[in-house]
Amino acid sequence: MLEIQIMPSILAADIGRLEEACKHAERSGADALHIDVMDGHFVPNISLGPEVVRMARESVNIPLSVHLMITQPDRYAETFIEAGADTVLIHIEASCNVEEILHNIRKAGARPGITINPETSVTMIEDILQQQLADEVLFMTVHPGFGGQRFIESVLSKINAIREKYPELDLSVDGGLNLETAVQSARHGANIFMVGTTLFKATDMTSEIAQMRKQTLVAFQPFSLSSK
Ligand code: DX5
Ligand code: ZN
Numbered sequence: 557m558l559e560i561q562i563m564p565s566i567l568a569a570d571i572g573r574l575e576e577a578c579k580h581a582e583r584s585g586a587d588a589l590h591i592d593v594m595d596g597h598f599v600p601n602i603s604l605g606p607e608v609v610r611m612a613r614e615s616v617n618i619p620l621s622v623h624l625m626i627t628q629p630d631r632y633a634e635t636f637i638e639a640g641a642d643t644v645l646i647h648i649e650a651s652c653n654v655e656e657i658l659h660n661i662r663k664a665g666a667r668p669g670i671t672i673n674p675e676t677s678v679t680m681i682e683d684i685l686q687q688q689l690a691d692e693v694l695f696m697t698v699h700p701g702f703g704g705q706r707f708i709e710s711v712l713s714k715i716n717a718i719r720e721k722y723p724e725l726d727l728s729v730d731g732g733l734n735l736e737t738a739v740q741s742a743r744h745g746a747n748i749f750m751v752g753t754t755l756f757k758a759t760d761m762t763s764e765i766a767q768m769r770k771q772t773l774v775a776f777q778p779f780s781l782s783s784k
Pocket of ligand 2: 565590623750
């Protein structure tokens with residue numbers, strides 16, 4: 557049975573108080589932390605690295621979902637697993653043998669996930685899903701690289717298409733999520749929500765997460781029933 561999971565994306569946290577932000581997210585009811593890694597090449601921005609993952613691992617007890625927006629995930633995936641990543645999400649658009657690296661992530665003891673950009677067709681990930689190489693599909697609902705962007709609605713039909721074929725697979729969304737867009741995503745079959753700006757700018761993260769969990773659970777209900 558799939559679970560609804562809310563994962564704060566610490567890219568939106570106060571960088572000067574990152575450790576406290578991780579603990580705050582955990583105390584507020586986060587199911588896991590989402591950590592964005594950018595190399596200034598795959599995306600036009602540079603963000604967090606393995607030392608931040610290590611810090612998070614030492615600060616909280618919830619799982620860490622590490623999103624690699626880097627050109628060569630094959631060179632770095634293991635470093636992030638050693639640092640404490642539980643899930644490693646790589647991009648189908650990366651310049652590497654994606655199938656091999658998903659396999660290696662699993663072999664190294666982490667949970668492999670495949671990420672797909674808004675303009676990439678879902679046919680690109682069909683083989684990977686058929687071979688069960690990924691335990692999660694992360695749908696980018698913004699162009700990767702920056703927090704605080706607007707949710708791209710055209711991604712919703714792609715989520716729906718994959719949900720219809722894979723009723724038991726974790727489907728996550730990342731970018732531009734608030735209560736409304738998270739509920740929209742759940743209605744199209746998403747069960748995991750990576751949320752940056754909305755949660756870290758909220759005056760009460762606990763109630764924001766609780767509300768989002770409650771409403772996405774209701775919106776996701778038709779899928780959880782059909783997957784029984
Ligand atoms: C974007 C990142 C997202 C980002 C989401 O490239 O992958 O995880 O932090 O931030 P918001 O929720 O602010 O769009
Ligand atoms: Zn992300």
